[in-house]
Amino acid sequence: MMRAFLVSHWGDDPWSRGSWSLIGRGGTPADRVTLGSAVGVRLRIAGEATHPERAGMAHGAYEKGREAGLWAADLGHRRVAVVGAGMAGLAAARQLTRLGVHTEVFEARDRLGGRTAGQDLDGFRFDLGANWLQQYAGNALARIAERLGLRTVPTDFADPMVLRGAPAPAGLDVDAQRRLAAAPADASIADVVDAWLREPAPWTPADIQRFADAEIIMDSGAPLSWLSARHGFEPGVGAGDRWIAGSYRLLVDHLARGLTVHLSSPVSHVSAGPDGVLVGGTRFDAAIVTVPVGVLKAGTLAFVPPLPQGHRDALSRLGMGRVEKVVLRFDEHFWPVSRSGYYRIHGPGAGDICEWLDASGADGVPTLVGLFAGPWLASLWNGTDADIAQRAAGIVRDAVA
Ligand SMILES: Cc1cc2nc3c(=O)[nH]c(=O)nc-3n(C[C@H](O)[C@H](O)[C@H](O)COP(=O)(O)OP(=O)(O)OC[C@H]3O[C@@H](n4cnc5c(N)ncnc54)[C@H](O)[C@@H]3O)c2cc1C
Missing domain, CATH: 3.50.50.60 (FAD/NAD(P)-binding domain)
Known part of the structure; x- marks a missing residue:
């Protein structure tokens, strides 16, 4: 429940x-x-x-x-x-x-x-906006969090448990970065991905599509045809990022x-x-x-x-771009435990992607924080918040069934 x-x-x-x-x-x-x-x-x-x-x-x-x-x-x-x-x-x-x-x-x-938008929920406080201290080593806010003695929890984004779809093969990200950097100044990311899909070897088209969904659409929430090939995929989420228990x-x-x-x-x-x-x-x-x-x-x-x-x-x-978030609190922890605390669900359509943080460690109550991006937002983010929350929870339940 x-x-x-x-x-x-x-x-x-x-x-x-x-x-x-x-x-x-x-x-x-x-x-x-x-x-x-x-x-x-x-x-x-x-x-x-x-x-x-x-x-x-x-x-x-x-x-x-x-x-x-x-x-x-x-x-x-x-x-x-x-x-x-x-x-x-x-x-x-x-x-x-x-x-x-x-x-x-x-x-x-x-x-x-x-x-940053920290809000009270069910006896604890969660963020509907920023939650992670990114680029932790050089993050000025991380130094303040440390001085204040805030509890922060690391997330290994490189090791998500993929609940539907498949992890990107090793090396594909490096190839993607090389192709984007070599694109003409006025090219879009879609131009690069489309050309790549026409000659995908040594990867499969599905690998490339999943990479674009998980790394670029999830990271931007914008149409690939609008994003600059050279500069639309900027540094951000990475190794060592920590989320603040108790919120920003x-x-x-x-x-x-x-x-x-x-x-x-x-x-x-x-x-x-x-x-x-x-x-x-x-x-x-x-x-x-x-x-x-x-x-x-x-x-x-x-x-x-x-x-x-x-x-x-x-x-x-x-x-x-548009990336939306849900925080869901449950009576039971019905999803598998992920080593990194992070989960990824691909599909149903190309570009539909959601990622989840297991935030149960915040106060012991089973809690999932979900990030959604892609074309399906138009149909998912409809009706009341209760409708949206139920739909989001259903996506996880289906993926782990
Ligand atoms: C879902 C989501 C997840 C994110 N996750 C992370 C994360 O994990 N880590 C991270 O580092 N960053 C994250 N970010 C990005 C981060 O939240 C923002 O980059 C950062 O908070 C922006 O700060 P800002 O002061 O530039 O803008 P804002 O925080 O947007 O501040 C601008 C302020 O101006 C006010 N305002 C707007 N118009 C007017 C007006 N006409 N008159 C008066 N006031 C006005 C707004 O209400 C707002 O309070 C996330 C963002 C979102 C949406």
């Missing part, structure tokens, strides 16, 4: 409009740098999308937020507005506040943390301590002039905007004057 569940809706959430930023065909990591470069001396965009090496990850957002905070303080600004209270916004505000700069954070949602909220609450944050305060205009920047009807010396690429592209936050052409061009080559 399922006793409790959480279901994410990142794809249609107006404050994210997707899961994390990605580079589309024709784009490069330089577009991330351009988007994050200062607009004059009063405006700067920060957030995960602006990090050329750590995009799509919470610690990348944190690093870029800190950098933007330092930038504003170094320019001598005394009153700074920060738009968004995710990792980037909190890091910027914390940096500024520490340096004695009056800082106010404007957050659209009624909670902190943005795409433990980090978020720590980082937000002492900050002035206006919750439920969506910003619709950021107007920069020679005398300052107007945000939420108040004048500041400068503004740091940390909203996701999906929100920037939707145009629901207007910049007056508009962002420079270079920034807009860079934004046009970036986008967001």
Whole structure:
């Protein structure tokens, strides 16, 4: 019996409009740098999308937020507005506040943390967004987690238990990376995969398809025909990643301590002039905007004057994919034990993929955290959250039957 569940809706959430930023065909990591470069001396965009090496990850957002905070303080600004209270916004505000700069954070949602989203469920707390400290050795948030004494659990992503489908043969990933890197600058990942499927040897077409589903679609949640071949498959999940038992909220609450944050305060205009920047009807010396690429592209936050052409061009080559998450709590542990704590289920259709973390170690209650991507999201993520949770649980039950 399922006793409790959480279901994410990142794809249609107006404050994210997707899961994390990605580079589309024709784009490069330089577009991330351009988007994050200062607009004059009063405006700067920060957030995960602006990090050329750590995009799509919470610690990348944190690093870029800190950098933007330092930038504003170094320019001598005394009153700074920060738009968004995710990792980037909190890091910027914390940096500024520490340096004695009056800082106010404007957050659209009624909670902190943005795409980290720790929520209470059935006596414990789980993340509907970020849960892993990725690139652990060089992860600034991991160092804070260690200082705070948070309990973190390693996951070996290289060793998932495949419940339906088959593991990718050794060496196929290296071949894939080589082919993607050698593709023309404006090619998409679909162009490379299609050519590869026409001459698959020494692999089988099914091996290649499963690799694309598990490694690229699961990692991006975007159509392969949109993703840049050379840059659409960026570094992220890897060896040594650890998930935080008790959720990212433990980090978020720590980082937000002492900050002035206006919750439920969506910003619709950021107007920069020679005398300052107007945000939420108040004048500041400068503004740091940390909203996701999906929100920037939707145009629901207007910049007056508009962002420079270079920034807009860079934004046009970036986008967001859709990866959704469920947390399911059960009365019984009905699935097999995986050495790595991780599971993968392929199909039913090409591009349909889900991966699961056994999070029962969090508090002893049988718990699965599932990540879903691919074309089937359109049919799976329908109806009530209870419907979605039951459908997700059914996929695991079928795969282990
Ligand atoms: C399902 C999922 C799983 C993930 N897993 C991991 C993981 O395991 N490890 C990892 O490192 N990363 C993971 N990520 C990515 C990570 O969550 C993000 O990269 C990171 O949290 C982004 O931080 P940010 O500050 O750039 O943006 P956000 O966290 O999105 O913060 C932006 C803030 O701006 C607010 N906002 C938006 N529009 C407005 C407006 N108009 N006015 C005011 N406020 C506004 C939003 O509400 C939000 O709070 C995951 C993401 C998802 C969706």
